Amino acid sequence: MSSKDRLPIFPSRGAQTLMKGRLLGAQKGHSLLKKKADALQMRFRSILNKIISTKTLMGDVMKEAAFSLAEAKFATGDFNQVVLQNVTKAQIKVRTKKDNVAGVTLPVFESYQDGTDTYELAGLARGGQQVAKLKKNYQAAIKLLVELASLQTSFVTLDEVIKLTNRRVNAIEHVIIPCIERTLAYIISELDELEREEFYRLKKIQDKKRISRKKAEEALKAKGELERINEAASMLDNGDEDILF
Numbered sequence: 001m002s003s004k005d006r007l008p009i010f011p012s013r014g015a016q017t018l019m020k021g022r023l024l025g026a027q028k029g030h031s032l033l034k035k036k037a038d039a040l041q042m043r044f045r046s047i048l049n050k051i052i053s054t055k056t057l058m059g060d061v062m063k064e065a066a067f068s069l070a071e072a073k074f075a076t077g078d079f080n081q082v083v084l085q086n087v088t089k090a091q092i093k094v095r096t097k098k099d100n101v102a103g104v105t106l107p108v109f110e111s112y113q114d115g116t117d118t119y120e121l122a123g124l125a126r127g128g129q130q131v132a133k134l135k136k137n138y139q140a141a142i143k144l145l146v147e148l149a150s151l152q153t154s155f156v157t158l159d160e161v162i163k164l165t166n167r168r169v170n171a172i173e174h175v176i177i178p179c180i181e182r183t184l185a186y187i188i189s190e191l192d193e194l195e196r197e198e199f200y201r202l203k204k205i206q207d208k209k210r211i212s213r214k215k216a217e218e219a220l221k222a223k224g225e226l227e228r229i230n231e232a233a234s235m236l237d238n239g240d241e242d243i244l245f
Helices: 013-076 080-086 128-244
Strands: 092-101 104-113
Touching: 013 092, 013 128, 092 128, 104 128
Parallel strands: none
Antiparallel strands: 092 104
């Protein structure tokens, strides 16, 4: 195993415990990020479906609004100057909210009406019904535009977050966890090797002690034999003296 494939750490029991903790943390982090990515993917697909349906509806609404504008101009003539003179501030405004999806903050745009209609007298002389229809159609178009802008913003934000989360998931799964596992395997193999060396060393020491003990026993036995021989010889010497005298 190459040193580049594992973390530079000294193999010990403490390091083994540390690597086991890091491995559990990496596996738990991978599981949580995977669940987050799945939740974001579900919301992403939901927003994508809403965008498709909203764009389809937007085409019909804009077509109806453009047709009602043509009808209003045909009935009342050119009323652009009247509208421009009476409009002093925006009647429909947009406010921003926040939506939280698996820890990701998504901006949500919402349209609302502020104030009254400043050109409500437009079409009073003629074509009032067509002008009212024109207002209603374009208000619906504006609401759809705001909703579509909110969906598109959330779509782009989620796309970036999903890419980042998937990169992190892949990094943990294919880089960090295998590296920790290789480091843990290296530590275990080194500790096993140290245990085998220690066992061999203890065995050699026991063999040396056994040999030394055997030599000591043989020496002691030889000494005892020598003492018995000397004692027997001294006894024979004593007996000879008695016989001579």
